[in-house]
Amino acid sequence: MTSVKWLTSSTARYLAGRVLQAVIVLWAVYTVTFGILYLLPSDPVELQLAAANVQVDELSPAELAAAKQQYGLDQPLATQYFDQLGGLLRGDFGQSISLHRPVGELLAERLPSTLALGATAIGLALVLGGTLAYLAAYVRVAWLKTVLNRLPAVGVSLPPFFVGLLLIQVFAFELGWFPATGTQGASSLVLPAITMAVPTAAMLAQVLTRSLDDQLAEPYVATAAARGLSRQYVQARHALRNALLPTLTLLGLLLGATVTEAVVAETVFSRPGVGQMAQQAVLAQDVPLVQAIVVLAAAVFVVINLLIDLVYPLFDPRITHTPRVS
Amino acid sequence: MSAILEIQGLSVAYRPHRHRPPVPAVRDISLSIGRGETVAVVGESGSGKSTLAAAVLGLLPGTGAVTGGSITVAGKPVTGASERALRDLRGRVVALIPQDPTVTLNPTRRIGPQVAESVRRRQPEVPKRSVDAEVLAALSAAGLENPELRARQYPHELSGGLRQRVLIAAGLAGEPELLIADEPTSALDVTVQKRILDHLDRLVAGRGIALLLITHDLGVAADRADRVVVMRSGEVVESGPAATVLGSPQHEYTKELLRAAPGFSVTVREAGERTPEPILQLERLTKDYALPGGGNFRALDEVTLQVPKGQTLGLVGESGSGKTTALRSALGLITPTAGRIRFDGQDITDLGWRQLRPLRRRFQLVHQNPFAALDPRFSVEQTIGEPLVSFRVGDRTTRRRRVHELLDAVGLPRDFAGRRPAELSGGQRQRVAIARALSLEPDLLLLDEPVSALDVRVQEQILNLLTTLQNDLGLSYLFVSHDLAVVAGLAHRVAVLRGGRLVEEGPTAEVFSNPQSEYTQELLSAIAGRSPREHAGTTS
Structure with a gap:
């Protein structure tokens, strides 16, 4: 059928367009970080030498030139930019200045632990936030509804480092249920995952509760109730799916921020992951490493939001990525 | 008892705020509908006719509550009934055809499953495996061609008229004894309106269902109903056989409605030589x-x-x-x-x-919807004076004088100049919109x-x-x-x-x-x- 052929070809065009957009975003992120790290505000040679524990004053002009050559800093800026961009495209992230190892290797080493933590935290946030919102919309006892409605605001306003320290104090030191630090076994995931999940779950719950309440006030819900369906059925089968739509967009933003959130959680719980490495790289002014992590975080963000956009039509049949002929 | 719906001395009130007195929406209404009878409740917006429909279903929104009287459907009480008992009535005994087909179907659920929800209410009479067949039967009974395709479609893929037919199918699929149609066609084109109402008439008559038709349109009531109940501000002002009420109305309000209804007194303007x-x-x-x-x-x-x-x-x-x-x-x-x-x-x-x-x-435009055409944060004076400001006509004093002239011209008191759209009724807003269009003397x-x-x-x-x-x-x-x-x-x-x-x-x-x-x-x-x-x- 011609119409089907038309649909698929335009879906492919849509996909190609979105992937191109994602690539452009990543390139822009790379360029901006390059600009910030290399052009502002101090001498990059000095920065990098200082990171390697060498004082610029102690070096003779010849030695300085040699150092510049070693880090490729004697090249014109444009050459440096394109060299590094080319390396990035080949999967070569350059050499870490503070750790004296290839950045790619470091990332490969640290990433699994961060991914495990991120996935656990997201799963936890979805379950916690979703349940809270569903109950808040369902419950009809006035005081309980108020409590459930206010709870997310508390979660959002608690700083994650504080939550982390509190959890360590109570569950690691006092009760001894979970380890306070390290990556040994699944039990070490629990406390940092909760730390990361609390603000995410709270924001999800806030948006989903509001969205469920809005949907439950829609005429189609009253019409469904007039068919003799139970409140539970109407909320689960009618309102929930429609309420998920605005939440989905927020979910993309929250998931994209996982790498950023891992910085706090991994630092507080001393977990050797990408987040902790990011914190150390910034302190050590390890420019290539910082740059690689920033681009990685941006890539996670872009890819997750692209996926969310692609699954949107599964949740809302009114949205198609292809123009429809009516 | 032959009445399928019996309403006695019903009063309903809304309580928007805990510390304010409740606002009555329906006052001391009595009404009964026999099996196979069609009764039209006629009234303007705010007359309480939709509240009445919601009360019969036990589905009063939010802060609404029955404050007096009783409703009985097929011998079972609705007022004071438990949620469980009400659920047994809804869909099986009383069904609803709602007002606006564009917002009363779930946009993310296919047509078939939505109609099936009504069909499944008839279990175990309808076994699980024949639900699909019953859905298709209900869709074709409501006048939808190609029901297999419709059942797989989403609401947004159907026109308003088709969606209304889907809602009729869903309403009738539970085989109710009483059908409440709340302005079932007012959102549709006139020719579609007529076809839908004709079809509804046939279905109701064929199955011996009682129909409570809620409408603002006296014409619709006259064409379709055996008896007419005219409501105003929550009270019944007149009721009786359709021919009597509309043929020789007793109450001044009914007469006024009849005079205003465009269908009854089509006065045609002469074009001149x-x-x-x-x-x-x-x-x-x-x-x-x-x-x-x-x-x-x-x-x-x-x-x-x-x-x-x-x-x-x-x-x-x-x-x-x-x-x-x-x-x-x-x-x-x-x-x-x-x-x-x-x-x-x-x-x-x-x-x-x-x-x-x-x-x-x-040349100036006056919009369709006076509720959307005025900036809610502009006062009436700002709204009417805006074109003058835009074309730099006059100064503050002459503009104010012009606004007052225009208010006079459209029949609004001058002290309305300081009001905001939220403080105006629909008709008053449209007058403001007309005054705005006139401000530049087009x-x-x-x-x-x-x-x-x-x-x-x-x-x-x-x-x-x-x-x-x-x-x-x-x-x-x-x-x-x-x-x-x-x-x-x-x-x-x-x-x-x-x-x-x-x-x-x-x-x-x-x-x-x-x-x-x-x-x-x-x-x-x-x-x-x-x-x-x-x-x-x-x-x-």
Whole structure:
């Protein structure tokens, strides 16, 4: 059928367009970080030498030139930019200045632990936030509804480092249920995952509760109730799916921020992951490493939001990525 | 007991705030409907008729509560019943056909499963494996062709008329004894309205279902109901057999409603001896929209129209007829694919925004929806004075004087100048919108369905105001409407559009007495109240 052929070809065009957009975003992120790290505000040679524990004053002009050559800093800026961009495209992230190892290797080493933590935290946030919102919309006892409605605001306003320290104090030191630090076994995931999940779950719950309440006030819900369906059925089968739509967009933003959130959680719980490495790289002014992590975080963000956009039509049949002929 | 619905002394109130007294919505209403009987509850917005429907289903929204009286459906109490008992009634004994088909189907759920929810209420009488077959049967009974396809579609893929049929199917699929139809067709085109109501009539009569028809349209009530109940501000003002209530109304309010209803008293405006020079001319106007994937959609096809100076051209058509495209072209908001637009003899087709601006003072638009057309944060004075500010006319004092003149002209008190839209009723807002359109002393007003969002009595007032303004100021109108009956009293000439083509044009009286095209005939016969049904042997 011609119409089907038309649909698929335009879906492919849509996909190609979105992937191109994602690539452009990543390139822009790379360029901006390059600009910030290399052009502002101090001498990059000095920065990098200082990171390697060498004082610029102690070096003779010849030695300085040699150092510049070693880090490729004697090249014109444009050459440096394109060299590094080319390396990035080949999967070569350059050499870490503070750790004296290839950045790619470091990332490969640290990433699994961060991914495990991120996935656990997201799963936890979805379950916690979703349940809270569903109950808040369902419950009809006035005081309980108020409590459930206010709870997310508390979660959002608690700083994650504080939550982390509190959890360590109570569950690691006092009760001894979970380890306070390290990556040994699944039990070490629990406390940092909760730390990361609390603000995410709270924001999800806030948006989903509001969205469920809005949907439950829609005429189609009253019409469904007039068919003799139970409140539970109407909320689960009618309102929930429609309420998920605005939440989905927020979910993309929250998931994209996982790498950023891992910085706090991994630092507080001393977990050797990408987040902790990011914190150390910034302190050590390890420019290539910082740059690689920033681009990685941006890539996670872009890819997750692209996926969310692609699954949107599964949740809302009114949205198609292809123009429809009516 | 033969009554399927028995309402006795029912009072319902809303309590928007805990510390404020409840606001009564329905007061001391008694009503009964026998099996197979159709009763129409007629009233304007705010009369409490929809509250009544919600109360019968035990589905009063939020803060609403029954404060007195009782409702009994098929011998079972609704007032004071548990949620469980109510659920057993809903769908099986009482079913609802809701008001606006565009918002009463779940947008993310296919048609089939939504109708199946009603069918499954009949389990175990209908075994699980035959649910699908029953859904298809219900869809075809409601007049939907190709039910297999419809069942797999989502609501947004269906037109309003088809969606209303889906809702009728869902309502009847539970085989109820009482059907509540809450303004079942007011969101639809007139010819679609008639077809849906005809179909509903047949289904209800064929199955011996009692029908509680809630409507603002006396015409619909007269055509369809055995008995009519007229409501105002939560109270019944008059009730009885349809022929009696509408034929010889006793209460002043009923008489007023009848006078205002466009269907009953179609007063046709005479065009006069000769047609004056045109102020606006659309000449062989064509507009194509490119469709994705190639091809064109022709929204307007060589349409030629003229608005005579100082007179009204009524432009009538249903959704998709091209009337909005014609109006927007005349405003210079759309560039036509072919054809010319002339204003007062001057060709304005190719004028740019800047070149057209001085001419814009001379033709102004009044929107369809007075609730959306006013900036909620502007006071009435700011709203009416805005065009003057925009064209730098006068200073603060002369502008204020002009605003007061305009308020006088549209029949609003001067102290309304400080009010905001939220403090105005629908009719008052439309008066403000008209005053704003008049502020620059235009020659031509383009009226886009100016009364379709208003109650009939308010409609009549606005139409009278428009007539007076035309007589006093010599204005010309291009009056766009989907309803021939509304246009009749104001338009000297009528043009009927269908599918982008002009199917009829002529003096209003001629079009009404001797319509040339079949479509115009259909539109005329669809005007509710023109074909009162036989009321043989009805009892109250």
